[in-house]
Amino acid sequence: MVTEAVEVTRVVDRAHRESWSTVLSSVVRLTRDLDLAEDCTQDAFVQALRTWPDGIPDNPAGWLTTVARRLALDRLRRETNLRRKLPLLVEQPDAEQPDDAEQPTDPLRLVFTCCHPALARESQVALTLRLICGLTTREVAAVLLIGEATAAARITRAKKKIAAAGIPYRIPADHELPARMDVVLTVVHLVYTAGYVATGVELTRTDLTGRAIELARMLERLMPDEPEPLALLGLLLMTEARGDARVSADGELVLLADQDRSRWDVKLLAEGVSRATAALQRGHGRFALQAAVAGLHVTAPSWEKTDWRQVVRMYDAMMVSWPTPIVALNRVAARSLVPGADLEAVLVELDALSKEPALATYAYLPATRADVLTRLGRPGEAAEAYEQAIHLTANETERRFLTTRQTNLGR
Amino acid sequence: MAQYMFLLFDSEEWYDNLTRDEWQQAMKLHGEFAAAVEKAGARILGGEALERSSTASTVKNREGAEPLVTDGPFIETREALGGFYVIEARDLDQALELAKLCPSGNIEVRPVMPTSEDAAPPA
Numbered sequence: 001m002v003t004e005a006v007e008v009t010r011v012v013d014r015a016h017r018e019s020w021s022t023v024l025s026s027v028v029r030l031t032r033d034l035d036l037a038e039d040c041t042q043d044a045f046v047q048a049l050r051t052w053p054d055g056i057p058d059n060p061a062g063w064l065t066t067v068a069r070r071l072a073l074d075r076l077r078r079e080t081n082l083r084r085k086l087p088l089l090v091e092q093p094d095a096e097q098p099d100d101a102e103q104p105t106d107p108l109r110l111v112f113t114c115c116h117p118a119l120a121r122e123s124q125v126a127l128t129l130r131l132i133c134g135l136t137t138r139e140v141a142a143v144l145l146i147g148e149a150t151a152a153a154r155i156t157r158a159k160k161k162i163a164a165a166g167i168p169y170r171i172p173a174d175h176e177l178p179a180r181m182d183v184v185l186t187v188v189h190l191v192y193t194a195g196y197v198a199t200g201v202e203l204t205r206t207d208l209t210g211r212a213i214e215l216a217r218m219l220e221r222l223m224p225d226e227p228e229p230l231a232l233l234g235l236l237l238m239t240e241a242r243g244d245a246r247v248s249a250d251g252e253l254v255l256l257a258d259q260d261r262s263r264w265d266v267k268l269l270a271e272g273v274s275r276a277t278a279a280l281q282r283g284h285g286r287f288a289l290q291a292a293v294a295g296l297h298v299t300a301p302s303w304e305k306t307d308w309r310q311v312v313r314m315y316d317a318m319m320v321s322w323p324t325p326i327v328a329l330n331r332v333a334a335r336s337l338v339p340g341a342d343l344e345a346v347l348v349e350l351d352a353l354s355k356e357p358a359l360a361t362y363a364y365l366p367a368t369r370a371d372v373l374t375r376l377g378r379p380g381e382a383a384e385a386y387e388q389a390i391h392l393t394a395n396e397t398e399r400r401f402l403t404t405r406q407t408n409l410g411r
Numbered sequence: 412m413a414q415y416m417f418l419l420f421d422s423e424e425w426y427d428n429l430t431r432d433e434w435q436q437a438m439k440l441h442g443e444f445a446a447a448v449e450k451a452g453a454r455i456l457g458g459e460a461l462e463r464s465s466t467a468s469t470v471k472n473r474e475g476a477e478p479l480v481t482d483g484p485f486i487e488t489r490e491a492l493g494g495f496y497v498i499e500a501r502d503l504d505q506a507l508e509l510a511k512l513c514p515s516g517n518i519e520v521r522p523v524m525p526t527s528e529d530a531a532p533p534a
Contacts, residue, residue, distance in 0.1 A: 118503055165522045166413040168502040176504075 008052045011060060016045060017211065019061035020134030021218075025106035027068045028169065032089040034131070034159050036072060044068035065102060089113075089162065089169040107132070108222045109169055111215070115184040116167045123158035125194075128187050130155050133211045143194045143208060145394065181223070185232050185287055188215045192236050209240060220275075231279035231287035237272030238294040241265040253401040257303040269298050286322040289314050293330075308338040325356040333368045336375075343376050363392035367402060379409045414456065414523035415506040417496040419515035420488065423463045440514035447512045448498060453505060458496035490517055497523065 023044065027037040044067040048060070057063035114127040122144075129135045129143060141151035161167065172180040195208025213236050219229035245263035248254050276291035293314045300306040315331035332353065336346040350369050359365045370385035386406035393399050448455050467484040484491065494515070500506040503520070510518040524530075 116503075118507065164524075165520075166415075166500075166502040166506070168504055172504075 003053055003056055005053060008049065008056065011056050012045060012048050012052065015048070015060040015064060016134055017207070018214065019064060021107040021110060021132045022061055022102075023064045023068050024131060024134075025110040026065050026102055027072050028089065028110060029103065029106060030069055031072050031076060032169065034089070034162065036075060037068075038131070040068045040071040040075065043071050062102070089167075105171060105222060107218060108171055111184055111219070112171055112180060113162060113167060113169050115180075115187050116162070117180070117183055118165065118167060119158050119161065121187075123154050123161075124183065124187050125190050126151055126154045127158045129191060132215060133191065133208070177223075177226070181226065181228060184219065185228055188212055188219065188232060189236075189287075191215065192239070196239065209236075209243070212236060213240060227279040227282035228285045228287050230275050230282075231285065231291040234272045234275030234277075234279060235287055235291040235294050237268050237275065238291070238298050239272075241268035241272060241298065247397070251397065252404075253397045255401075256297060261302070264298065273298065284317060284321075286318055289318045306337070308334055312338060325353060325358045326362070328356075329353055329359060329362070329365055329368065333364075336368070336372050343372055347372055347376070361392055363389045363398070363402075365389075366392065370405070374409065382406075383409050412499050412501060413503075413506075415498050415500055415503075416521045416523055417458075417498060417510055417513060418492055418519040418521065419494040419496075419513065420490045420517040420519065421493045421515055422490050423465075423493065426463055437514065444513055448509055451500075451505065451509060453501070453509060454499040456497040456499055458494065460494040461492060463493070464491040 020041070024037055024041045027040050028034060031037045031040070041064075044064045047067055048064060111128070111132055114131055115124045119127070126140050126144060129140045130137065135143070137152045137155060138148050140155070141148040144151065146154075189212075192209055192212035195210075195212060213233070216229065216233040216236050220233045223229050241264050242256070242259065244265065245259040245261070246254055254260075272291075273295055276288070276295045279285075279288045280292055282288075293311055296307055296311050296314070311334040312331060315327060315334055318327045319331060329350075332346055332349045335341055335349075336343060347369070350365065350372065353359055354365060354369075366385045366388035370382045370389060373379075373382035373385055383406055386402055386409070390399055390402045390406065393402065445455055464484040464487075467482075469481050469483060469485045471479040471481065473479060496513070498506060498509060500509060503522075506520050510520050
């Protein structure tokens with residue numbers, strides 16, 4: 001049966017989104033060479049575009065894995081002499097046989113390799129986008145706001161280090177897991193955030209947020225006993241559920257405070273809340289606490305009726321185990337919203353935070369200051385703070401929103 | 412198995428008022444480290460302590476000029492290279508675990524490049 005070209009493209013695109021890392025990681029286990037595995041995986045997708053018009057296989061991922069591994073074996077045979085001399089990925093001696101086509105834990109192995117703590121954070125993110133999410137170098141560059149040459153250099157350097165330094169292709173042992181998993185979750189969260197506040201005209205890049213959620217689902221599936229992957233997935237789902245309400249009909253940003261809560265995706269919310277609840281019953285890691293904050297927001301009837309005291313308490317707990325300037329800022333912002341809050345004291349805390357180098361280019365800080373100053377009846381200073389925030393944001397929709405707020409000050 | 416060089420960087424002020432007991436205590440810690448490496452199934456292939464960096468000399472080989480000899484280490488650092496190990500380990504994870512047990516303030520872990528006859532040129 002011949003299938004329409006449009007339909008084939010759609011199916012291949014979906015396979016790329018959903019199965020790229022499954023196919024690639026299976027080939028990596030065979031070749032123990034990231035570049036070769038990537039080439040063969042790419043070629044398998046090209047073959048799919050060519051042959052699937054004659055009939056789409058029942059199991060696209062399985063088809064792609066088989067083809068990619070066959071291509072890899074051909075090349076390994078041809079290049080045996082050269083390849084024996086290259087540094088190869090180290091595997092655990094007890095790893096599964098390399099000739100098993102599919103190992104359900106393959107993608108996780110690849111995730112832990114990409115997010116190895118011996119790689120710089122910027123390399124971890126670039127490598128995850130490239131190898132796990134299947135983005136091209138150009139797309140990686142666009143997401144991370146760096147030049148294409150810089151992105152390529154980061155990816156190449158990281159791959160070289162993995163091979164030369166002997167970063168193993170394996171899932172860490174139980175006692176290493178908490179520390180190693182934290183890096184993985186952070187990277188997945190960064191991928192989501194990169195898609196959520198995309199740069200340029202569009203407010204979000206749904207392909208990227210979708211991939212981050214896919215990744216979080218995969219981590220949940222692969223580590224069902226761990227509360228933190230569960231919490232991350234819950235957090236992302238609750239954030240995603242609010243996505244549509246975040247942009248008005250004419251494309252403007254709508255803050256959580258002003259969102260039409262009836263536009264939230266009820267199904268995603270329920271999924272997110274149940275995961276957050278389950279995670280919180282098992283632990284209070286930082287993603288569990290963040291999911292708790294998100295849960296307090298989505299279960300509140302309105303912005304005003306949100307349990308701000310409880311939100312502040314969650315941030316207090318985060319400050320104990322995870323005292324970053326951004327958490328401190330979120331805590332102060334929540335404090336400013338507790339009914340009867342001492343806004344002068346809040347302002348003092350915000351001013352102290354503005355000395356943090358990590359927040360120097362973070363638009364949310366001056367935006368929060370502007371809001372507090374407005375409520376204190378100091379429109380002149382508020383306008384200045386809005387000006388700073390407008391200058392710092394890289395997103396066009398966010399910039400228009402801040403400009404409108406600034407313009408409305410005098411009214 | 413792969414080989415890693417551990418470069419040990421520490422403050423040299425420690426040497427200034429060093430007692431015999433403190434020195435022996437430090438040597439004992441290195442002995443314990445060696446035992447831990449063996450226990451992990453890895454191997455120490457070599458290693459030495461170095462005299463302090465003020466005793467170093469650096470030779471700079473220059474194109475079209477005589478080699479230049481200068482007093483001091485190649486790079487002056489507040490915490491100086493004070494010793495090294497060459498360790499054979501399963502992979503970087505094991506090497507890093509062992510480095511955490513190494514009695515030194517800062518340990519740079521560098522993979523040793525294979526240079527046997529059938530080794531490929533570095534990528």
